[in-house]
Amino acid sequence: MKVGIIQFPGTNCEYDTQHAFAALGCETQILWHKEDTIPSDMDLVVAAGGFSYGDYLRSGAIAKMSPIMKALKVYAENGGKVLGICNGFQVLTETGLLPGALKRNEGLHFISRHHHLKVINNDNIFLRHCNVDQVLNIPIAHHDGNFYIDEHGLQELYANGQVLLKYTDEKGNIDNPNGSVDSIAGICNKSKNVFGLMPHPERAMETLLGSDDGKAMLEGFINA
Numbered sequence: 001m002k003v004g005i006i007q008f009p010g011t012n013c014e015y016d017t018q019h020a021f022a023a024l025g026c027e028t029q030i031l032w033h034k035e036d037t038i039p040s041d042m043d044l045v046v047a048a049g050g051f052s053y054g055d056y057l058r059s060g061a062i063a064k065m066s067p068i069m070k071a072l073k074v075y076a077e078n079g080g081k082v083l084g085i086c087n088g089f090q091v092l093t094e095t096g097l098l099p100g101a102l103k104r105n106e107g108l109h110f111i112s113r114h115h116h117l118k119v120i121n122n123d124n125i126f127l128r129h130c131n132v133d134q135v136l137n138i139p140i141a142h143h144d145g146n147f148y149i150d151e152h153g154l155q156e157l158y159a160n161g162q163v164l165l166k167y168t169d170e171k172g173n174i175d176n177p178n179g180s181v182d183s184i185a186g187i188c189n190k191s192k193n194v195f196g197l198m199p200h201p202e203r204a205m206e207t208l209l210g211s212d213d214g215k216a217m218l219e220g221f222i223n224a
């Protein structure tokens with residue numbers, strides 16, 4: 001299994017992501033954003049977290065114009081699997097590979113802490129090793145994590161099983177840190193091959209660092 005990890009100027013989670021997938025036995029390759037093709041041997045491409053182009057203009061708004069994004073669109077349209085984590089999620093919504101948008105957090109603060117998430121839908125490769133209603137402990141670190149989608153778009157997400165994760169407390173009760181519509185933390189596209197979430201599963205790989213709940217998520221892609 002080979003995982004490509006996209007690196008923009010300002011990405012800062014690419015090596016953590018690489019470390020996480022390597023720990024799960026995957027081969028990895030960093031893909032510089034100036035590349036205009038996705039190597040044909042990639043089983044998964046991850047848009048990693050960070051501050052692409054310093055979050056200037058709007059998080060992900062400049063990154064979406066990088067040459068690799070055109071290639072990523074083609075890759076996804078042909079069924080290639082894509083995961084956007086945090087800034088990667090922002091880039092995927094800006095590009096139109098995922099619906100909705102990530103706005104400034106409701107409280108206007110950057111939030112960096114462990115948070116709980118509830119699995120809403122596991123009928124997809126990403127969360128297939130998790131149970132519905134399972135509560136996971138995963139770190140969040142963002143100032144633009146406030147997921148927005150209009151009412152019609154929201155109904156579509158639910159109707160197609162695209163709402164994957166919600167922010168909760170450790171008991172699974174809704175606990176919304178940033179104002180996201182319906183406390184949504186992660187979604188996928190209609191075809192269920194493009195995934196995005198604001199929390200960082202790659203930072204939850206070892207109990208020594210607070211949680212290893214991220215493993216079950218990333219493992220979903222292996223042998224998918």
Ligand SMILES: NC(=O)CC[C@H](N)C(=O)O
Pocket residue numbers: 048049050051052055059085086087088141142143144145
């Ligand atoms: N950790 C990250 O990827 C940061 C995401 C983003 N740039 C934000 O702060 O909203």
